[in-house]
Amino acid sequence: xxxxxxxxxxxxxxxxxxxxQQLFEGLKGHYQTRLSDLEIxxxxxxxxxxxxxxxxxxxxxxxxxxxxxxxxxxxxTPTENTDVAPDFPFSRNISRIGATLSMPVFVASIYTLAxxxxxxxxxxREKKRIDLLKNEATLVGSNANLRYLEEMRQALxxxxxxxxxxxxxxxxxxxxxxxxxxxxxxxQDRLEQIEIAINSIEIQKENIRALIENLSGIDLxxxxxxxxxxxxxxxxxxxLRPLEAKARADRKSIDAEREKxxxxxxxxxxxxxxxxxxxxxxxxxxxxxxxxxxxxxxxLVDVGQxxxxxxxxxxxxxSQTELAMNAEExxxxxxxxxxxxxLLERSLTLHRRAIAHQKQLLKIAAxxxxxxxMTLEExxxxxxxxxxxRAQYYQSKAQYWQTLAELAFLYGNDLETLVR
Numbered sequence: 001x002x003x004x005x006x007x008x009x010x011x012x013x014x015x016x017x018x019x020x021q022q023l024f025e026g027l028k029g030h031y032q033t034r035l036s037d038l039e040i041x042x043x044x045x046x047x048x049x050x051x052x053x054x055x056x057x058x059x060x061x062x063x064x065x066x067x068x069x070x071x072x073x074x075x076x077t078p079t080e081n082t083d084v085a086p087d088f089p090f091s092r093n094i095s096r097i098g099a100t101l102s103m104p105v106f107v108a109s110i111y112t113l114a115x116x117x118x119x120x121x122x123x124x125r126e127k128k129r130i131d132l133l134k135n136e137a138t139l140v141g142s143n144a145n146l147r148y149l150e151e152m153r154q155a156l157x158x159x160x161x162x163x164x165x166x167x168x169x170x171x172x173x174x175x176x177x178x179x180x181x182x183x184x185x186x187x188q189d190r191l192e193q194i195e196i197a198i199n200s201i202e203i204q205k206e207n208i209r210a211l212i213e214n215l216s217g218i219d220l221x222x223x224x225x226x227x228x229x230x231x232x233x234x235x236x237x238x239x240l241r242p243l244e245a246k247a248r249a250d251r252k253s254i255d256a257e258r259e260k261x262x263x264x265x266x267x268x269x270x271x272x273x274x275x276x277x278x279x280x281x282x283x284x285x286x287x288x289x290x291x292x293x294x295x296x297x298x299x300l301v302d303v304g305q306x307x308x309x310x311x312x313x314x315x316x317x318x319s320q321t322e323l324a325m326n327a328e329e330x331x332x333x334x335x336x337x338x339x340x341x342x343l344l345e346r347s348l349t350l351h352r353r354a355i356a357h358q359k360q361l362l363k364i365a366a367x368x369x370x371x372x373x374m375t376l377e378e379x380x381x382x383x384x385x386x387x388x389x390r391a392q393y394y395q396s397k398a399q400y401w402q403t404l405a406e407l408a409f410l411y412g413n414d415l416e417t418l419v420r
Contacts, residue, residue: 019224019225019420020139020140020143020224020226020416020419020420021416021420022218022224023139023143023212023216023218023220023224024136024139024216024415024416026215026216026217026218027132027135027136027139027215027216028132029217030215030216030217032131032135032215033128033131033132036124036127036128036131036132037128039124039127039128040121040124040125040128042124043117043120043121043123043124044121046117046120046121047114047117047118047120047121049117050110050113050114050117051114053104053107053110054103054104054110055103056101056102056103056267057101057102057103058099058100058101059099059100060097060098060099061096061097061098061099061100061272062095062096062097062098063095063096064093064094064095064096065093065094065095065096066092066093067091067092067093067094068092069092070088070090070091070092070279071090071091071092071094072089072090073089073090073091073094073274073275073276073285073286073287073289074089074274074287074288074289075289076089085280086278086280086281087278087280087281087283087285088278088279088280088281089276089278089285089287090276090278090279090280091276091277091278091279091285092276092277092279093276093277094274094275094276095274095275095276096272096273096274096275097272097273098270098271098272098273098290099270099271099272100268100269100270101267101268101269101270102266102267102268102269103266103267104264104265104266104267105265105266105267105294106264106265107264107265107266108259108262108264109256109257109259109260109262112252112255112256112259113252113256115252116249116252116253116256117249119245119246119248119249119252120245120246120249122245123242123243123245123246123249124242126241126242126245127242129238129241129412130238130239130241130242130412133238133408133409133412133413133414133415134409135215136405136409136414136415136416137405137406137408137409137415138211138215138405139212139215139216139415140226140401140402140404140405140415140419141401141402141405141406142208142211142212142215143212143220143223143224143226143401144223144226144397144398144400144401144402144405145208145398145402146205146208146209146212146220146222146223147223147226147397147398148394148395148397148398149201149204149205149208150205150222150223151390151394151397152201152391152394153198153201153202155387155390155391155394156194156197156198156201156387157198158387159194159383159386159387160191160194160195162362162383163187163190163191163194163383164191166187166376166379166380166383167184167187167188167191169369169370170183170184170187170376171184179376183376186376186377186380187376187380190380209221226401226419226420227419227420228404228418228419229417229418229419229420230417230418232404232407232408232411232413232418233411233413234334234338234411235411235412236411236412237327237330237331237334237410237411237412238409238410238411238412239326239330239409239410240323240326240327240330241412243319243322243323243326244323246319247316247319247320247322247323250312250315250316250318250319250320251316251320253312253315253316254309254312254313254316256312257305257308257309257311257312258309260299260302260305260308261299261302261305262299263296263297263298263299264296264297265294265295265296265297266294266295266297267292267293267294267295268292268293268294268295269290269291269292269293270290270291271288271289271290272288272289272290273286273287273288273289274286274287274289330410333406333410334407334410334411337403337406337407337410338407340399340403341400341403341404341407344396344399344400344403345400347396348393348396348397348400351389351392351393351396352393354389354392354393355386355389355390355393357389358382358385358386358389359386361382361385361386362382362383362385362386365378365379365382366379366382404418404419405419
């Protein structure tokens, strides 16, 4: 049964994803998301550890002690000694069992540390969401790059097909003495360069496929289709949320360290029973003893704690500075990507027109070359121009998806609903 399950999982992981939704679903269950879940659990555990300090601590104990002179099992009054004579409650060997209880009644820093831990837990949850959005954007951008490389490969194949036809024509002209042999070598060199470029594209594709598999656990054989569904909702910058929560938590650290200089009140209680042999009569004796009390502790001078307060101030100032620095950087990026997205939309329209024009020019150039009114070099320039126009279009399309994904991430938009 286990073998069948493992085989099914292996087969499922090796299948190509049919849509971006499968990639997004794979991302949610992969290692990066699991690590984020563990970080949240760690922060929750830290909060529980702080709250646990408010609960009483109860301990059981047992001891056996030998003394060099008879020692009382518990403090006794003179009248008690008179009443129990000769079984005086003193012994050289005393066994004792009992229990102790201790708990804080008022320790100001504990409550502030609990608030700090709660903020850190919120920061971990926000970080998980931001990491997921970031990885979604990486998946969209990687898939766009993979599509770009596939389209470039297709454009190179089309160019190769055109040059293969040209090679036949040039070979005929060379064989008939109408063209020098160097003309055929030029075409063949172009064909070899195309093969080199296609091989380079395959290498780049493998790198992108590896990145996608690392993120989603899916071995993607080819790029999946993407279409935009809806518009980006702009607002606050999402990557700042975990940083803001952390900055607030660090400010709480200052308060917590300062409150450690406040008076604290603790409750302590203990109860025990002592066993021994009376040094006078030799008979077995036992006594119970217990007490409960409050302890007030007031720090007067604690140089180490003063340094801890200063350390917390520095950490809080650092967090606030990093927050301000990241906020400025992210606002600049968001404005820039918004402008770039509009420009890329216009570029795609212009590139489509350019491709249509270059196709027409190439047809005219082919006819002119066949009629001998154009040199081979001039004709090949038109072939290159069509390829360049396609390459620029495919590149702009990949940049469009990458910019869209980054902008969605910056504003906290879920790409799972924005990209289908």
